[in-house]
Amino acid sequence: MKPDRIRFGDDVPRWLRVQCRRWFRLLLPDDWRLRVELQDADEMAAEHGDGTAAVTISLPTYLDAAIWFADDIQNRDDAWRTVAHELLHSKYQPITDLFRLAWDGRRKMPREDVAAMLADLIEQMIQRDVVVIAKLKGLP
Numbered sequence: 001m002k003p004d005r006i007r008f009g010d011d012v013p014r015w016l017r018v019q020c021r022r023w024f025r026l027l028l029p030d031d032w033r034l035r036v037e038l039q040d041a042d043e044m045a046a047e048h049g050d051g052t053a054a055v056t057i058s059l060p061t062y063l064d065a066a067i068w069f070a071d072d073i074q075n076r077d078d079a080w081r082t083v084a085h086e087l088l089h090s091k092y093q094p095i096t097d098l099f100r101l102a103w104d105g106r107r108k109m110p111r112e113d114v115a116a117m118l119a120d121l122i123e124q125m126i127q128r129d130v131v132v133i134a135k136l137k138g139l140p
């Protein structure tokens with residue numbers, strides 16, 4: 001992975017950068033790009049609900065994602081869960097995108113076409129999971 005695949009806002013703490021790099025390397029393919037920023041926690045709660053730790057916007061077509069973490073995020077042992085959770089949103093975003101493409105109000109794609117596209121997506125996701133498992137377990 002080239003280091004410039006992830007860009008950080010100036011105020012993103014070092015420990016969070018380390019976590020983002022570590023989990024990005026494992027969970028997303030190397031051709032993705034990621035931007036990481038902090039957002040005021042109160043502002044985030046007002047926009048997305050109380051207790052929101054982070055928000056991800058993901059554009060799988062462009063292999064581009066951005067994560068905003070609430071600026072009160074704590075460097076605790078389980079902080080990785082928030083980082084991994086947000087990164088995995090990019091993996092699953094294509095399901096939401098397919099739903100929007102298939103039924104966007106004007107158009108309604110045939111059920112069998114959508115089923116075939118969904119089956120393809122699931123195959124890709126399973127393949128990606130196998131890659132992650134191989135990396136985690138050090139298997140060929």
Ligand SMILES: [Zn+2]
Pocket residue numbers: 085089
């Ligand atoms: Zn979520």
